[in-house]
Amino acid sequence: MALLDIRQRIGWLFTAVVLAQLVLISAQVTTRTGVPMLEVVVFGAVAEMQRLATSVIVGSRDAWQTYLSLQQVRAENERLRAQMGDLQIQLQRERALAQESRTLQALLDLREQTPLATIPAVVIAGGASPDFRTLTIDKGTGQGVESDMAVVAPAGVVGRVITPTGRAAKVQLLIDRNAAVAGLVERTRAQGLVVGTGGDRLRMEYVPGTADIRVGDQVVTSGIDGIYPKGFLIGQIESVQRGAGDYTNVVVRPAVELSALEAVLVVSPAHGARGEGQE
Amino acid sequence: MLVAVALALAMQTTLDRIVVGGTAAVDLVLVAVVCIALTMGPVAGMLAGSVAGLLQDALSSGVIGVGGLAKTVAGFLVGAIGQQFIVTAAVPRLVMFVAATAVHAVCFMGLYQLLGARIFASPLAAVATQSLGNAVMGMVAFSVMEGLPGVLERRRVTRRPR
Numbered sequence: 001m002a003l004l005d006i007r008q009r010i011g012w013l014f015t016a017v018v019l020a021q022l023v024l025i026s027a028q029v030t031t032r033t034g035v036p037m038l039e040v041v042v043f044g045a046v047a048e049m050q051r052l053a054t055s056v057i058v059g060s061r062d063a064w065q066t067y068l069s070l071q072q073v074r075a076e077n078e079r080l081r082a083q084m085g086d087l088q089i090q091l092q093r094e095r096a097l098a099q100e101s102r103t104l105q106a107l108l109d110l111r112e113q114t115p116l117a118t119i120p121a122v123v124i125a126g127g128a129s130p131d132f133r134t135l136t137i138d139k140g141t142g143q144g145v146e147s148d149m150a151v152v153a154p155a156g157v158v159g160r161v162i163t164p165t166g167r168a169a170k171v172q173l174l175i176d177r178n179a180a181v182a183g184l185v186e187r188t189r190a191q192g193l194v195v196g197t198g199g200d201r202l203r204m205e206y207v208p209g210t211a212d213i214r215v216g217d218q219v220v221t222s223g224i225d226g227i228y229p230k231g232f233l234i235g236q237i238e239s240v241q242r243g244a245g246d247y248t249n250v251v252v253r254p255a256v257e258l259s260a261l262e263a264v265l266v267v268s269p270a271h272g273a274r275g276e277g278q279e
Numbered sequence: 280m281l282v283a284v285a286l287a288l289a290m291q292t293t294l295d296r297i298v299v300g301g302t303a304a305v306d307l308v309l310v311a312v313v314c315i316a317l318t319m320g321p322v323a324g325m326l327a328g329s330v331a332g333l334l335q336d337a338l339s340s341g342v343i344g345v346g347g348l349a350k351t352v353a354g355f356l357v358g359a360i361g362q363q364f365i366v367t368a369a370v371p372r373l374v375m376f377v378a379a380t381a382v383h384a385v386c387f388m389g390l391y392q393l394l395g396a397r398i399f400a401s402p403l404a405a406v407a408t409q410s411l412g413n414a415v416m417g418m419v420a421f422s423v424m425e426g427l428p429g430v431l432e433r434r435r436v437t438r439r440p441r
Contacts, residue, residue, distance in 0.1 A: 014355050017329050021348040025345055231384060
């Protein structure tokens with residue numbers, strides 16, 4: 001029965017016999033280094049097994065350590081996230097402070113440069129209605145702010161005070177439909193009336209058709225309206241359209257970014273002297 | 280099987296002086312292994328080759344196992360082929376002897392060459408001569424094996440008193 005089994009497994013038997021003889025040969029033959037080949041083969045096989053076992057052990061240890069490390073990394077990650085959130089908030093505060101500082105510095109510079117009496121004010125609110133382009137400042141009659149006082153920013157003219165209260169005032173922006181300011185082209189002194197359109201551009205009216213004006217010319221206040229002091233920048237000419245009539249249609253882009261105002265100066269009518277309400 | 284191997288070994292020691300290209304002109308042990316493999320199958324061929332080759336190696340000064348391995352492979356292959364194909368005619372048997380000698384020589388010389396233990400001067404001539412010698416001796420052996428029982432029977436019949 002056993003012989004029958006062996007006969008049915010000829011391949012295995014053949015392999016076993018061949019391997020046995022190879023082992024026998026290896027035991028007698030030495031390699032060039034003088035070590036018996038059998039020893040080399042056995043050592044090589046055992047070394048490979050050891051390598052496999054070591055790699056399994058090391059791999060498992062590394063995997064476990066990686067898992068533990070991941071746990072620590074997770075906790076650290078959460079801590080760092082929270083820290084990063086705090087730092088971002090702090091950074092935003094610092095940025096806001098820096099921006100505010102720059103704005104105030106610009107206002108201070110303007111105040112130093114101009115001989116006019118001014119009242120610094122902070123914008124506390126925008127316009128309540130889209131049809132009226134206004135903003136609210138934090139200074140009112142209590143600080144010397146009155147109606148029709150000009151409001152300027154370091155970049156140029158902002159508008160005028162239309163409704164002062166005790167501690168606040170409403171300012172009509174230049175771009176409001178009802179706003180107007182006497183202006184002149186700085187380069188050629190050509191005069192006109194700059195009016196708001198309700199949009200983000202101004203229109204300069206009553207400019208003679210023969211006036212020498214070009215796109216890019218700067219328009220400043222002429223001072224003849226009695227509200228805005230002379231020489232403040234209104235904006236820059238964006239387009240000039242010469243029609244068949246006596247006047248030229250001129251579109252002016254405001255110098256001040258009116259949607260991003262934070263602080264302004266209210267110009268006191270007492271030209272040449274500092275206002276009493278100034279801070 | 281063992282008797283045949285022992286007989287072949289004994290005869291081989293007497294024919295060992297006939298050498299061609301550094302190799303014996305006839306390997307009677309291999310002839311015996313092929314005969315056993317063809318008549319008894321691959322397992323018997325393999326075991327006979329293994330035992331005979333190891334004995335031959337042990338009696339010679341070479342590496343023990345090289346001849347055993349070569350004869351094991353040869354015996355196994357011949358037995359396996361003999362099981363699959365009809366090799367009772369003269370020509371197929373002749374081819375089997377030649378092929379077995381070639382396989383044996385490839386394994387034997389190849390292993391020695393691989394181990395760098397021995398250099399064969401003109402292996403092709405030696406193998407060709409041994410193939411021819413083995414084939415002739417194999418055919419003779421088969422003739423004897425197949426004819427001997429009939430001869431013995433005839434002699435027994437003729438000697439029987441009437």
